[in-house]
Amino acid sequence: MYVLCTAGHVDHGKSTLVRALTGMEPDRYAEERRRGMTIDLGFAWTTLPGAGPVAFVDVPGHERFVTTMLAGAGPVPAAMFVVAADEGWMPQSGEHADALAAAGITRGLLVVSRTDLFDPELALDDARSGLAARGLGDWPAVAVSAQTGTGLDTLRGALAELVTGLPPADPDGDVRLWVDRAFTVRGAGTVVTGTLGSGTVRTGDELELHGAAGRVPVTVRTVQELGEPVDAAGAVARVALNLRGVPRDRVGRGDVLLAPGAWPVTIEADVRLHGVGGPAPEIDSPVGLTLHAGSAAVPVRVRPLGDDLVRLRAEHPLPVRIGDRAVLRDPGAHRVVAGVTVLDPAPPQLRRRGAARLRARALAGATGVPDAAAELARRRTARAADLVRWGVPASEVAALRRRVPGATGWLVHPDAAVAAVTALERAVAAHDAADPLDPGLPLAAARRAAGLPDATLVEAVLADGAPPDTGSGLVVRDGRVRTAADAGPPEHVLAAAARLRADLEADPFAAPDADRLAQLGLGSRELAALERAGELLRLTPEVVLLPDAPDRALQVLRGLDGEFTLSAARQALGTSRRVAVPLLELLGRTGWTARTPDGTHRLR
Known part of the structure; x- marks a missing residue:
């Protein structure tokens, strides 16, 4: 299916033309038909030979309803721009053309109607000139009369050629449906309509409704496409969805239905401004402007960044991706400011x-075309899933993952990885120089020093980010980043350990007391450093033996008959309860001994 908006004309002639093309009445309200003026969005559809189903969103033309016009035009890919032969190009035609150009709707068809009332040439020339001034001068043109039927067949052929030349939609993409109408059906509940521009909606789908009221999970009860029930509808399509999980007063025009978790719903976005038929304008005030995105109209605050770049902060979150087009409008001045x-x-x-x-x-070089390598180059690090949510094709992200460092879903630009390794080398060297007894930088501190968003990336950049000819010389071990050839404790600590080792070689289970440790200059930090280096075994923070003490203890305990008590073990080892208790506990934890039901010990 193809969806067009009909714009440009103020009075009832545009709706008459849609009626003549489709045989349907696009004006839904009696007041519209009585006044001869479209007030709200109208919908009609037909089948064109060679093109298939084509739906029309008939938008109002009066200046008071430009917000409604933009709500209908925002999600559609092309326009049928109608100008009456007897009225010609009017001020409102200009604002409609401004809005279409700003929204990026660059494909369309110019139609001069009411040729039975006036020669169309003058109106046709004026309209071509008006469209050309906005960069839309290449649109083909057709002159018709809905009353006499003159030119309708030509118009149908031109419409078929227009829609078959539109770029294909992505029915396999992530669902995004901007709501342009919401109402209640007796016995069914809440129903919303909109132009489905991306993805496929199916009966039973779980979606998220986002809008000014926040986020609401909903279920699709039924799907209608062009007034007929279907199991599924794929983009591009005019659809009506019966929703479960949301009352009518929680949904309205400008809300949006999304595939859960697939879209970035954001308050802030950096954008490029496009002038309509000229350079991008300067923004005079940070407030007072409205962003029209899809069917939504949201007040925004504008912060200039430089040249044609600004940051927009919306009054409530909007689901937008890289490359999305929108319209910035000044409602007070009744003018389109920029695309x-x-x-x-x-x-x-x-x-x-x-x-x-x-x-x-x-x-400066961003084009609005999603590119995995360019996004990672600018961001330095990014989650792969976020790149996809922001609009980068998943296939590009998958290819990028095979070329750059990363871990647990993260990607790191190669230049950022090299910079992170360099920063880690400096940080580890500074830490070890400042505190030789605590070699290695804790992982959390290493992450901060490297400027990485996740600790798992530290090991990844050390593995893949160092220059291949030299390497970084750093490893992650025991939750710390340290040099691969760790020099161990300082010389004076090793000398003290040697004296302690001599004491224990003479009496292996006579753990030194606090006075002896103090005499040797071995405090808790020195003992911890020696334990990490494998020089000592600490049964408790205060009980220190040689690393092979458990093996020596087993040799002694094997000389005892069968089961033995703590007292018997203490006497056999020639030590005190202060040493024997934690030593037997260690042997039990490591599986060398077991407790018996009566509380004694035995070797396994």
């Missing part, structure tokens, strides 16, 4: 003086 292309739906915070200027420099 908008989303460059970054998840921008970094701007905290420092000059941050806006640096941000503009980083975005």
Whole structure:
């Protein structure tokens, strides 16, 4: 299916033309038919030879209803722009053309209607000139009369050629349906309609409704496409969905239905402005403008970054991706200010003086076309899933993952990985020099020093980010980043350990007391360093033996008959309860001894 909006004309002639093409009445309200003026969005459809089903969103033309016009035009890919031969190009025609150009609706068809009332040439020339001034001058044109039928067959052929030339939609993409109408059906509940621009909606789907009221999970009870019930409808399509899980007063025009977790729903976005028929304008005030995205109209605050780049902060979150188009409008002045292309739906915070200027420099080459390598180059690190949510094709992200360092879903740009390794080398060297008894930088501190968003990336950049000819010489071990050739404790500590070893060689289970340790200059930090180096075994923070003490103890205990008590073990080892208790506990934990029901010990 193809969906067009009909715009440009103020009075009832546009609706008459849609009626003549489709045989359907697009004006839903009696007041519209009585006044000869479209007030709200109208919908009609037909089948064109060679093109299949084509739906029309008939938008109002009066200046008071431009917000409604944009709600109908925002999600559609092309337009049928109608100008009456007897009225010609009017001021409202200009604003409609501004809105279409700003929204990026660059494919369309110019139709001059009411040729039975006036020669169409003058209106046709004016309309072509008006469209050309907005970059839409290549649209084909057709002159028709809905009353006499003159030119209708030509119009149908031109419409078929237009829609078959539109780029294909992605029915396998992530669902995004902007709601343009919501109502209640007796016995069914809440029903919403909209132009499905992405994905496929099926009966029973679980979706998320996002809008000013927040996020609401909903279930699709039934799906209708062009008024007929279907099991599934794929983009592009006009659909009506009966929803379970949301009352009518919680949903309205401008809300959006999304595939759960698939879209970035954001308040801030960095965008590029496009002037309508000229350069991008300067924004005079940070407030007072409205962003029209899809069917939504949301007040925004504008922060200039530089040249044609600005940051928009919306009054409530919107689901936008890289490359999305929107319209920035000044409702007070009744004018379209600029078109908008989303460059970054998840921008970094701007905290420092000059941050806006640096941000503009980083975005200078951004085109709004999602590119995995370019996004990672600018962000330095990113989650693969986030890149896909922001609009980068999943196939590009998968290919990128095979070429760059990463871990647990994260990707790191190669330059960022090299910089992180360099920072880690400096940080580890500084830490070890400042505290030789505590070699190795704790992983959390290492992550901060490297400027990485996740601790799991530290080991990844050390493995893949170091220069291949030299390596970093760093490893992650025991929750610390340390040099692979760890020199161990300082010389004076090793000398003290040697004296302690001599004591224990003479009496292996006579653990030194606190006075002897103090005499040797071995405090808790020195003992911890010796334990990490494998020089000592600490049964408790205060009980220290040689590393092979458990093996020596087993040799002695094998000389006891069968089961033995703690007292018997203590006497056999020639030591005190202070040493025997933790030593037997260690042997039990490591599986060399077992407790008997009567509380004694035995060797396994």
